[in-house]
Amino acid sequence: MSLTMKLLDAWKRVLGLSRLESGESVVVLVAEHSHPDHVAAAKAAATLLGTRSVVLELGESSAAALRMAGETTGVTGVTALTGNTAAIAAMKACDFVIDLMGIDRGSEQQEILAAGTRILLVKEPPEIFIRLVPTPEDRERVLAAAGKLRKAKTMHVTSAAGTDFEVALGEYQLLIQYGLADEPGRWDHAPSTFVAAWPNEGSANGTVVLAPGTTLLPIKEYLRTPVRLEIEAGYITRIEGEFDALYLRDYMGKFGDREGYAVSHLGWGLQPKAHWTALGMYDKRQTNAMEARSFAGNFMFSTGPNTEGGGTRNPACHLDVPMIGCSVSLDGEPVVVEGKLVQAIARG
Numbered sequence: 001m002s003l004t005m006k007l008l009d010a011w012k013r014v015l016g017l018s019r020l021e022s023g024e025s026v027v028v029l030v031a032e033h034s035h036p037d038h039v040a041a042a043k044a045a046a047t048l049l050g051t052r053s054v055v056l057e058l059g060e061s062s063a064a065a066l067r068m069a070g071e072t073t074g075v076t077g078v079t080a081l082t083g084n085t086a087a088i089a090a091m092k093a094c095d096f097v098i099d100l101m102g103i104d105r106g107s108e109q110q111e112i113l114a115a116g117t118r119i120l121l122v123k124e125p126p127e128i129f130i131r132l133v134p135t136p137e138d139r140e141r142v143l144a145a146a147g148k149l150r151k152a153k154t155m156h157v158t159s160a161a162g163t164d165f166e167v168a169l170g171e172y173q174l175l176i177q178y179g180l181a182d183e184p185g186r187w188d189h190a191p192s193t194f195v196a197a198w199p200n201e202g203s204a205n206g207t208v209v210l211a212p213g214t215t216l217l218p219i220k221e222y223l224r225t226p227v228r229l230e231i232e233a234g235y236i237t238r239i240e241g242e243f244d245a246l247y248l249r250d251y252m253g254k255f256g257d258r259e260g261y262a263v264s265h266l267g268w269g270l271q272p273k274a275h276w277t278a279l280g281m282y283d284k285r286q287t288n289a290m291e292a293r294s295f296a297g298n299f300m301f302s303t304g305p306n307t308e309g310g311g312t313r314n315p316a317c318h319l320d321v322p323m324i325g326c327s328v329s330l331d332g333e334p335v336v337v338e339g340k341l342v343q344a345i346a347r348g
Ligand SMILES: [Fe+2]
Pocket: 265, 302, 318, 319, 320
């Protein structure tokens, strides 16, 4: 089968599993940087499913000052959608948005979802999208893990490298990603397979050691030297180590915002088809690194905003940091042991 046919097939599966039905209305949201093969395949799949679709192309926005290399995931803030009332109204009025632009997950997105619109974001290139195309089994595995996370009062993380870190849970909503926007008002990202929770205010305490092999996002690099993060009352207070610590201190410091050092969503990857090593195979501009966030058994540490979980913290600096070799337990019950999912979690 040609790549074009595989891509069309993957889109039909994702939209079908997202319960997109004949007669529903679809906005395909695109920008200058949207992958043309995705635009063509998404439009074709939406047509084949019998929907009424419209392509909405927004102009480029004035990017946030620290958004480098065209990277849209690392810095939150103003986008082409900010204040674009006509575009927002169109998306509120439709059933489903195929987001090939990357709406900032801020107030415009919340407003569109509140109208009942489903939104499915796709930023990975066709090859990764096809290889990791979401399945019903992924959905079941993620929802089972989310059920455990929702009941947990504490999360404790350790590693042989020296991590010993605990947070309290329950104050905020969960981040549940299985790559399908299959309920009214649901946002998801395909491919993506993980669960996470934002810690209660001020509850994160301990030490996180980013061992060599940790992925640093949005920089899209594997750390080569250990970085020791001291965390007190919800914030990183010290970053120690060699080159990688120097880099991290400088990158975060340039934002000049203490809130960027807050501990953000914490969770683990649930995708057996995803590989820790994959990021090393792509050019940085080719991938959004969802494979790094999703590979089974990673513990994803993160920093910065918590607005998506229902909080008020919204600094521009946001890091996702998938780690290898960690053990994660919820209220004393292991879910990941030394970087591997426990059987019950892997089965879903
Ligand atoms: Fe994140």
